[in-house]
Amino acid sequence: MNTLLNLAAAAVLAGTPLLLGTLGEILTEKSGNINLGVEGMMFMGAIAGLSVPFFYEQLTLEAGASPSGTAGALMALAASFAAGAFGALIYGFLTITLHADQNVTGLTLTIFGTGLGNFFGEYLGYQAGGYAALGEELKSAFHNLSIPGLSQIPVLGKLLFQYNWMVYFAVILALAMNHFLRRTRLGLNLRAVGEDPAAADAAGINTTRYQYTAVIIGGGICGIGGMYMSMVTTSGVWVHNCVSGYGWLSVALVIFSVWNPARALLAAVIFGGLTVLRLYLPIPGMPIQIYEMLPYAVTILVLIASSIRQRRENMQPKSCGVNYFREER
Amino acid sequence: MNHTGKNVVRMTNITKTFGTSTADRNVDLELYKGEILALLGENGSGKTTLMNILAGIYFPDSGTIEVQGQEVQIRSPRDAFQLGIGMIHQHFKLVDVLTAGENIVLGLPGPLYVDRKEINRKVQELASRYGFDLEPEKKIYNMSVSEKQTVEILKALYRGADILILDEPTAVLTPQETQKLFNVLRNMKEDGKSIIIITHKLHEVLAISDRAVILRKGENAGTVDTLSTTQEELTEKMVGRAVSLAIERPQVPRGKEMLRVSELTCLGPDRGKILDRVSFSAYAGEILGIAGISGSGQKELCEAVAGLYPVSGGSILYNCQTSHGRKMENITGWPSGRIYQQGISMAFVPEDRLGMGLAPSMDMVDNVMLRSYRSTPGLFLNRKKPREISRRLIQELDIQTPGISTPVRRLSGGNVQKILLGREISNDPSVLIAAYPVRGLDIQTSYKIYHMLGEQKKKGTAVIFLGEDLDVLMELSDKILVLCDGKASKVMDPKEVSKEEIGMMMLHFGWTPRHQEVNP
Numbered sequence: 001m002n003t004l005l006n007l008a009a010a011a012v013l014a015g016t017p018l019l020l021g022t023l024g025e026i027l028t029e030k031s032g033n034i035n036l037g038v039e040g041m042m043f044m045g046a047i048a049g050l051s052v053p054f055f056y057e058q059l060t061l062e063a064g065a066s067p068s069g070t071a072g073a074l075m076a077l078a079a080s081f082a083a084g085a086f087g088a089l090i091y092g093f094l095t096i097t098l099h100a101d102q103n104v105t106g107l108t109l110t111i112f113g114t115g116l117g118n119f120f121g122e123y124l125g126y127q128a129g130g131y132a133a134l135g136e137e138l139k140s141a142f143h144n145l146s147i148p149g150l151s152q153i154p155v156l157g158k159l160l161f162q163y164n165w166m167v168y169f170a171v172i173l174a175l176a177m178n179h180f181l182r183r184t185r186l187g188l189n190l191r192a193v194g195e196d197p198a199a200a201d202a203a204g205i206n207t208t209r210y211q212y213t214a215v216i217i218g219g220g221i222c223g224i225g226g227m228y229m230s231m232v233t234t235s236g237v238w239v240h241n242c243v244s245g246y247g248w249l250s251v252a253l254v255i256f257s258v259w260n261p262a263r264a265l266l267a268a269v270i271f272g273g274l275t276v277l278r279l280y281l282p283i284p285g286m287p288i289q290i291y292e293m294l295p296y297a298v299t300i301l302v303l304i305a306s307s308i309r310q311r312r313e314n315m316q317p318k319s320c321g322v323n324y325f326r327e328e329r
Numbered sequence: 330m331n332h333t334g335k336n337v338v339r340m341t342n343i344t345k346t347f348g349t350s351t352a353d354r355n356v357d358l359e360l361y362k363g364e365i366l367a368l369l370g371e372n373g374s375g376k377t378t379l380m381n382i383l384a385g386i387y388f389p390d391s392g393t394i395e396v397q398g399q400e401v402q403i404r405s406p407r408d409a410f411q412l413g414i415g416m417i418h419q420h421f422k423l424v425d426v427l428t429a430g431e432n433i434v435l436g437l438p439g440p441l442y443v444d445r446k447e448i449n450r451k452v453q454e455l456a457s458r459y460g461f462d463l464e465p466e467k468k469i470y471n472m473s474v475s476e477k478q479t480v481e482i483l484k485a486l487y488r489g490a491d492i493l494i495l496d497e498p499t500a501v502l503t504p505q506e507t508q509k510l511f512n513v514l515r516n517m518k519e520d521g522k523s524i525i526i527i528t529h530k531l532h533e534v535l536a537i538s539d540r541a542v543i544l545r546k547g548e549n550a551g552t553v554d555t556l557s558t559t560q561e562e563l564t565e566k567m568v569g570r571a572v573s574l575a576i577e578r579p580q581v582p583r584g585k586e587m588l589r590v591s592e593l594t595c596l597g598p599d600r601g602k603i604l605d606r607v608s609f610s611a612y613a614g615e616i617l618g619i620a621g622i623s624g625s626g627q628k629e630l631c632e633a634v635a636g637l638y639p640v641s642g643g644s645i646l647y648n649c650q651t652s653h654g655r656k657m658e659n660i661t662g663w664p665s666g667r668i669y670q671q672g673i674s675m676a677f678v679p680e681d682r683l684g685m686g687l688a689p690s691m692d693m694v695d696n697v698m699l700r701s702y703r704s705t706p707g708l709f710l711n712r713k714k715p716r717e718i719s720r721r722l723i724q725e726l727d728i729q730t731p732g733i734s735t736p737v738r739r740l741s742g743g744n745v746q747k748i749l750l751g752r753e754i755s756n757d758p759s760v761l762i763a764a765y766p767v768r769g770l771d772i773q774t775s776y777k778i779y780h781m782l783g784e785q786k787k788k789g790t791a792v793i794f795l796g797e798d799l800d801v802l803m804e805l806s807d808k809i810l811v812l813c814d815g816k817a818s819k820v821m822d823p824k825e826v827s828k829e830e831i832g833m834m835m836l837h838f839g840w841t842p843r844h845q846e847v848n849p
Contacts, residue, residue, distance in 0.1 A: 185434075185443050192424045192435050202386070202422035203436035203484070204407035312426050312470055327347075327387055 005158055007273060007280035012167060015272020017042070017233065019170045020225030021250025022257060022264045023177055024084070028218035029254060030181065031211045032194040032319035033095060036106030038222050039247025040113020041087040045223025046230040047117040049080030050238055051124055053138050053231075061135075069141030072134075073165070076227050084223015085216045087113055092215040096208060099323040110247065117226075121238040134236030142166070142231045166228055173221070177261040190214055194317030197324035207324060225250070245296075252299040255306050258314040271295055335398075337362050337492055337523050338383065338414075343392035345378055352378040354547045355392070360492065365514060365524045367538035367555070369531075369567055371771035373741055375547035376527050377419070380494045384416035385409035396492075407436070412492075415485025419496040419527075421477045423469045429480045430465035433487050455486050459516045460509075474623055475506040482513070493517065494525045499533060500768075503622055504799060504832040511537050529567075529772055530798070531560040531574075543567050568773060576779050576804040579787050583807075584613025587648045587791035588634070588760050589657065594642035595629050603629050606643065607817040609810055611760060611791040616782060618806025618823065619795045622835050626815040627795050628680065631764050634793075635677040636665035647673055648759070669703075676758035678750055680765040680795075682742070686749045689738035693719045693730065696737055697752050722751040726777070743774035750781060761785055764795045779805055799828050813838040 021038050028035045035041075053072040060067040091109050094100040124132035142164050145151070150161040181187040192200040193210045201207050229242045249271060256271075257264040278291035338360040345353045353375040360366050370376040381387045383394065385406040394401055396412045403409050409416070423432050430448045449465040456463045461479050469477060478498060485493055495514075499507045514524055514537060528534060534541050535555060543550045543566040551566045565571050588611040597603035604626045611617050621627055632638035634645055639662070646657040649671070660668055668675060679685040687696045698715040705711055719733040726747040730740055737745055746766060753761065763782065767775040782805065786792050796802035803809065803823040811818040811834040818834055 183443070184441050185437075185439055186441075188427070188431055188434075188443060189436055192427065195424045195426055196422070199422035199424050199432075200436065202384075202406045202416070202418065203432075204405070204410060204488075205436035206405075206407075312468075 003280055005155065007276070008269075009158055009162070010276045010280060011269050011273030012163060013232070013272070014276045015268035015270075016167050016170050017225040017228040017246050018250055018253055018271050019174060019264055019268035020228060021222050021247055022253040022268060023170070023174055023261055024218040024221030024223075024225065025250055025254045026218075026257070026259055026261055026264060027177065027214050027221065028088070029259060029317055029320055030190055030194045031214035031218075032197055032317055032322070032324070033092070033211060033215050034102050034106065034316075034320045035088065035091050035109070035215065035219065036103060036251060037087060037091055037109025037113060037219075037247075038250050039243060039245070040110035040116075041084040041219045041222040042226030042229065042243045042247045042250075043113040043117030044083040044087045045080035045226030046243055047120045047124075047226075047238070048083030048223070049076040049227025050132065050134070050230040050236065051120065052076060052079035053236075054124065054132055054134060057135055057138055067135065067137050069137050072138040073141040076231055077224060080223040080227030081220035082223070084226065085220035087223070088216045088219020091219070092212050095323055096211050096215070099325060102321050102323065114241075114243075117243070118240060121240065121242075125238055132238045134231075139236045142236070164232055166224075166232060171265065174261045174265050181261065191317070194319060197319050198326075201324070201326055222247070222250070249295060249299065252303060255316070256299075256302045258306070258310075259316065260314075271298070274298055335362055336360065337397055339395040340379070340383065341393050341395075343379060343382060343394075344390045345375075345382060345387055346390055351547055353382075353389075353544075356544065356547070356549055358542055360523050360525060362523055363518055363521050364539040365518055365526060365537055367534040367541040368525055368527045368544070369529065369534055369541050369563060370544035370550075371529065371567055371773060372743055372769070373546070373771070374544040374567075376544050377496055379544070380416060380496060380525065380527060383409065383414060384494060385414075386416075410485070410488040410490060413490050414492045414494070415488060415490030416494040417478065417481040417485060417496065417498060419500065421481055423477055423480060425470040426468065428466050428468055429463060429472070429476075429483075432469060432480055433465075433484045435484075437488070452483060452487065455483055459486070459513050459520075461513060474501045475503075475510075478502070478510070491521070492523050492525070494527070496527045497529075498526065499528065499530060501623055501797060503835050504828055505836065507533075531563050532800075534563060535560065545569055564772065572772065572776070576776070576801065577783055578805060578807070579783050581614040581787055581789075583615050584789055584791075585648060585655070586610050586657075587613050588793075589646040590630075590634065590643070591646075592643035593630070593633060593640065593645065595626075595633050595638055596641050597629075603815050604633065605815045607812070607815075608643075609817060609820055611793055613759070613789045613791050614786055615807045616786050616792040616794050616805055617820070618802040618809040619793065619812060620799060620802055620809060620831055620835060621812035623797075625812040625835070627764065627812055630812070631677060631679065631762050631793075631795065634762060635675065636660070636663050636668045647675070649673060674756060674758045674760075676753035676756060676761045678746075678753055678761070678763040678766055680768065682745050682749055683738055687737050687745065690736045692734045692736055693722075693748055694733050696748065697722075697755070700752055700756060718752075718755050722748065722755070726751050726781075743770045746770060746774070746778065750778065754781065754785060757788075758785075758790055760791045760793070762793045762795075765797060766794070767801070768797065775801075799831055803828060803831070811835055
């Protein structure tokens with residue numbers, strides 16, 4: 001029982017970056033753009049989210065003051081969002097304005113972002129003389145919370161009320177995005193752009209503006225997911241290749257969650273659980289490689305299962321992968 | 330011409346080019362308040378382009394547009410509907426996973442949340458004012474073509490359109506639905522709205538419009554008052570010379586039974602019966618016309634016979650030439666590859682020309698070769714014969730193309746269809762299935778295609794023709810069959826049933842005309 005509880009809590013923690021990546025990509029795809037650069041944008045967010053608080057800490061210490069954890073966390077959030085959004089802006093300019101192929105552009109962004117993240121991560125470590133790590137003050141801003149009263153409730157407290165703030169941030173974001181897409185006028189317009197840009201255009205929607213906005217905000221959210229990797233998963237230390245395929249898993253989870261942000265919550269917890277399973281349910285004799293394969297193997301199964309015909313509402317937005325040009329004949 | 334109303338739209342000297350081709354050259358058009366104007370022209374005459382300019386989809390290279398006496402720049406569809414211009418496109422611009430109501434309010438300014446009740450009420454109110462039926466909560470993908478059209482019209486009206494442009498609105502409607510639409514248009518005209526209807530069906534021009542503007546090859550070819558014109562005059566202006574509008578139906582003696590479909594049943598993706606015990610025979614030297622509103626199982630029927638759609642019951646027999654003479658071979662469930670290998674010369678012209686019929690980015694030679702390369706020996710492809718066939722087809726069918734090595738997707742719809750039909754015919758088929766072969770084609774090309782089908786019939790081919798235009802279907806076919814909701818009627822003689830009766834049978838299965846049916 002205790003093992004399961006621990007596994008569930010660990011699954012939530014491991015699933016949060018997946019959730020953020022998935023949410024970012026859902027928003028992007030809802031505008032009819034499939035950005036395969038999630039992995040790259042996460043790397044960009046990871047390095048920006050680590051290095052900005054890192055420099056902030058250095059500067060305040062030099063000035064003889066002590067850095068504030070809250071300020072560091074907010075900087076990490078803003079910097080990682082900006083970095084992811086910048087990656088997405090490159091993607092958006094190439095595909096939306098210049099009509100470049102979406103798949104190729106996205107893949108290139110992954111390669112670019114991975115390289116960028118690792119290059120500056122190593123550089124940062126080299127400058128710091130060994131490895132780049134944050135001080136205790138900033139690290140503790142990303143520690144699990146202890147909410148008086150709530151965190152002490154048996155079982156429920158552990159299951160719901162003792163995570164770091166980013167977990168709650170991601171969950172609220174998922175619910176808000178769900179509400180936005182389903183209920184609001186802007187969400188309706190965005191869905192229309194992703195399904196059929198020609199129809200949206202004829203209805204007077206500025207498709208370019210919607211696409212740019214969704215792609216950039218989506219990329220920013222992916223960037224925040226990357227920051228989670230460098231700030232929470234590796235606790236404020238740059239680890240080479242720290243995003244390690246989470247971006248790709250997120251792309252697959254978009255399909256698993258049928259483009260529904262609320263279902264992405266479930267998907268992220270399940271896959272988060274799969275990635276940490278070996279620590280909590282070790283089967284004697286089972287090679288570690290099998291465990292490491294598990295999330296990817298399940299992804300393949302999920303993709304097969306979800307390719308079986310389903311309801312029209314649960315399919316990928318129809319114009320994904322196709323660039324829209326009004327005067328095309 | 331005397332007009333009591335004032336002009337609401339005046340387009341002057343409009344020119345629009347796409348790359349090197351000119352769609353419209355110095356075109357003028359005027360629309361008066363409270364009139365229905367028909368915009369008539371062949372394919373490629375620039376009528377849709379001209380209207381797209383008015384609707385903000387395209388921006389003209391030169392020329393001026395005045396709306397209600399004011400010169401305006403229409404840079405986007407939003408600009409257009411702010412000026413009260415709404416266009417109902419031929420390919421509906423609706424998002425099919427959304428409901429009718431959602432589509433209608435799409436893109437409109439308003440509060441953060443969409444108030445469904447309020448929208449539904451307003452939509453209902455508009456609908457009843459002009460005599461429409463509509464369920465605002467229904468998803469577009471569950472709708473018939475005519476319902477979708479209703480949504481498009483309501484969308485324009487909801488945005489306060491006073492000027493409505495309809496691009497070939499009747500192309501996919503049954504006669505009854507067309508009548509209903511025309512009544513609605515007349516109601517709107519009474520209400521003071523101005524309507525432009527793009528069409529190339531001449532009898533509709535005469536039935537509904539007050540005036541007609543005719544375009545030919547991107548230029549003005551005249552404006553006429555409908556009351557004082559005839560179909561012949563319209564055609565002559567449209568084509569540039571007199572054209573006979575009679576469809577020839579060569580009389581040839583009926584030959585052998587070439588294809589016998591009995592009790593054919595196919596399941597759709599949701600396991601429902603998409604074809605339900607369909608039976609008919611096709612005979613050499615005869616054109617069998619198949620009518621039906623879209624989605625009644627026509628596509629599946631063609632594809633099942635061609636070996637492209639799984640059959641779950643019944644049989645398909647094909648009259649084959651074997652070493653022991655002719656015999657009816659059971660080809661049920663054979664994949665298309667096997668049908669081909671067995672030397673069965675069946676030709677299929679699918680409705681989706683560029684998706685299913687031809688490889689769009691390959692040139693004409695390669696497309697011709699697709700059908701025959703497997704039967705030529707050797708490791709390498711021999712393009713000599715396909716090249717000859719391509720050249721011959723260009724000559725014989727008057728295909729307009731820069732050359733045999735131009736990718737077929739760059740050609741216009743009519744030329745693409747000629748290539749497809751030409752390729753199929755060049756294999757001397759004994760059964761030819763043509764699904765909507767004239768969809769979207771202009772008068773001249775359509776008649777050319779009808780003529781080609783007639784020629785095939787004379788050569789002793791059994792032709793199965795799926796058509797949308799009932800007038801044509803009934804004139805061209807020797808026998809006619811109606812599909813309704815996957816079920817087939819008896820095979821009838823088109824001379825013994827009326828168009829209205831066929832229309833009723835398309836809508837209600839089991840509806841039988843007063844006279845009895847003829848046997849096949």
